[in-house]
Amino acid sequence: MAPTNVPTDAPRPIVLSGPSGTGKSTLIKRLFAKHPDLFGFSVSHTTRKPRPGEENGVHYHFTTPEEFEKMIAENAFVEHAKFGGNYYGSSKQAVQDVAEGRGKSIDGTPAVGKRICIFDIEMEGVKQVRKSPLNPRICFIQPPSIEILEQRLRGRGDTSEDAIQKRLAQAKKEMEYCQTEGKNDKVIINDDLDVAFQELDEWVMQDI
Numbered sequence: 001m002a003p004t005n006v007p008t009d010a011p012r013p014i015v016l017s018g019p020s021g022t023g024k025s026t027l028i029k030r031l032f033a034k035h036p037d038l039f040g041f042s043v044s045h046t047t048r049k050p051r052p053g054e055e056n057g058v059h060y061h062f063t064t065p066e067e068f069e070k071m072i073a074e075n076a077f078v079e080h081a082k083f084g085g086n087y088y089g090s091s092k093q094a095v096q097d098v099a100e101g102r103g104k105s106i107d108g109t110p111a112v113g114k115r116i117c118i119f120d121i122e123m124e125g126v127k128q129v130r131k132s133p134l135n136p137r138i139c140f141i142q143p144p145s146i147e148i149l150e151q152r153l154r155g156r157g158d159t160s161e162d163a164i165q166k167r168l169a170q171a172k173k174e175m176e177y178c179q180t181e182g183k184n185d186k187v188i189i190n191d192d193l194d195v196a197f198q199e200l201d202e203w204v205m206q207d208i
């Protein structure tokens with residue numbers, strides 16, 4: 001399959017990144033709720049198993065390592081990385097779908113009309129999209145502390161102890177990375193959710 005062309009004349013995509021459990025999905029859901037016609041969600045591919053309640057094609061495209069590696073060889077991803085033993089990636093097709101009105105909202109409902117693409121990706125993916133022609137705006141969501149992040153990961157109740165420990169180790173790296181990269185990036189500490197959302201909403205809307 002020939003690689004899909006990602007449109008570069010589309011509005012600048014928004015990238016949210018930060019440690020697992022820091023509140024990215026929660027904040028993105030609020031953005032979609034407040035602006036129902038503005039955004040489309042880039043549905044990532046992953047080889048990890050679905051968590052309870054996660055639906056194929058809505059939260060992720062769940063796939064096999066073999067299929068994922070085939071897509072890497074076909075240059076089908078804007079970014080991809082291996083994290084916690086699983087592959088994650090944003091396909092060019094997913095980004096194009098959003099830009100051309102065939103994407104989805106965060107809840108899986110059709111995102112008709114041209115939308116601004118929102119990514120929820122981890123650090124290695126950010127390094128790749130930063131260099132891509134998409135020219136995205138990047139926002140790091142950070143927890144108030146590692147201890148609070150641990151509480152949130154446990155509170156979610158859908159992650160094993162082993163996965164929690166892996167995610168916390170990775171979180172420390174992500175928290176360091178966001179202090180060293182990209183002076184035009186936005187960093188938001190998600191302590192009080194309402195305050196964090198207001199800050200995110202203002203930053204997103206100031207350039208739209």
Ligand SMILES: Nc1ncnc2c1ncn2[C@@H]1O[C@H](COP(=O)(O)OP(=O)(O)OP(=O)(O)O)[C@@H](O)[C@H]1O
Nearest residue numbers: 019020021022023024025026152156190191192193
């Ligand atoms: N400001 C906040 N205060 C307290 N709890 C929060 C806050 N923001 C999010 N949470 C809770 O923390 C948990 C993790 O949030 P969420 O699933 O949105 O994280 P995430 O960054 O999207 O994680 P992942 O990358 O693993 O999908 C959820 O149970 C959520 O309700």
